[in-house]
Amino acid sequence: MTVSFDFDDKTVLVTGVGGALGSAIAEQFLAAGATVCGADLVSPDDGEDFLLDDPDRIDFYQGDFTDESVVEETIDAIVEEHGGLDYLANIAGTWRGGDPIHETDASTFDFLFDVNLKTMFLASKHALPHIQDSEGAIVSVSSRSSLEGGEGDGIYRASKAGVRLLTETIAEENKGTVRANAVMPSVIDTPMNRDMMPDSDHSKWVDPADIGDVVVFLCSEAASVTSGAAVPVYGEA
Numbered sequence: 001m002t003v004s005f006d007f008d009d010k011t012v013l014v015t016g017v018g019g020a021l022g023s024a025i026a027e028q029f030l031a032a033g034a035t036v037c038g039a040d041l042v043s044p045d046d047g048e049d050f051l052l053d054d055p056d057r058i059d060f061y062q063g064d065f066t067d068e069s070v071v072e073e074t075i076d077a078i079v080e081e082h083g084g085l086d087y088l089a090n091i092a093g094t095w096r097g098g099d100p101i102h103e104t105d106a107s108t109f110d111f112l113f114d115v116n117l118k119t120m121f122l123a124s125k126h127a128l129p130h131i132q133d134s135e136g137a138i139v140s141v142s143s144r145s146s147l148e149g150g151e152g153d154g155i156y157r158a159s160k161a162g163v164r165l166l167t168e169t170i171a172e173e174n175k176g177t178v179r180a181n182a183v184m185p186s187v188i189d190t191p192m193n194r195d196m197m198p199d200s201d202h203s204k205w206v207d208p209a210d211i212g213d214v215v216v217f218l219c220s221e222a223a224s225v226t227s228g229a230a231v232p233v234y235g236e237a
Helices: 020-031 044-049 068-082 106-134 154-173 191-196 208-219
Strands: 011-015 035-040 059-062 087-090 137-141 179-185 230-233
Touching (some): 020 035, 020 208, 059 068, 068 106, 106 137, 106 154, 137 154, 179 208, 208 230
Parallel strands (some): 011 087, 035 059, 137 179
16 A cells, blocks of 8 residues: 655754765655755765765754754754744654663763753754644654663663653643654664664665654644554564
8 A cells, every 4th residue: 555645845854864874764755745954963075974864955053952052043044044843853863872881981881961952952952932822743764673771782772762652742742733743763773873784684774764654643633642652563573
């Protein structure tokens, strides 16, 4: 069955738009007719580090979303340019791990909580007043691994658990106005993950485009009764 969505006259902000997952989600929203605004620390001029094909199709804003002033200025600029903001996809994030807690540098804690959780908090904080006006939706990226502890990447897991809990909080605080949901990938099939795990069975990993389908669905009217959910997007992993 083919499923299609119509996001004509709707504006979405995708953070981390230059990454493998962010670019795939931007492509899905573009295919649905949305006006896509993308934000990232890297720019289209950074070559292989920016994975979105033909970035001229989006309204791109370069900036560090761990800096509240940058987030506020970016969202204000989007609203001024497009007359509002309907959806936010909090995709910016990364993974670090390998060491047990007693051998983990505090800088790793700061880095992961900044990139994975603080960006989600700041983008949601400044987007919410506008998304409340449009009665839109926010979708953020948590992780399957956030559901339990594990060896070597506890800080990453904790930061993604924070994303899930903030999602539930936003949903509770905005009942009937803004829907907030999270997706929980397992291992995403990205170039970085293939480089880190070359001997894994990549066929069981989840395709970023498939996660994009779920994100678009969660923003659509088809998910009008869904808020505060953490949706598994595990593939076969």
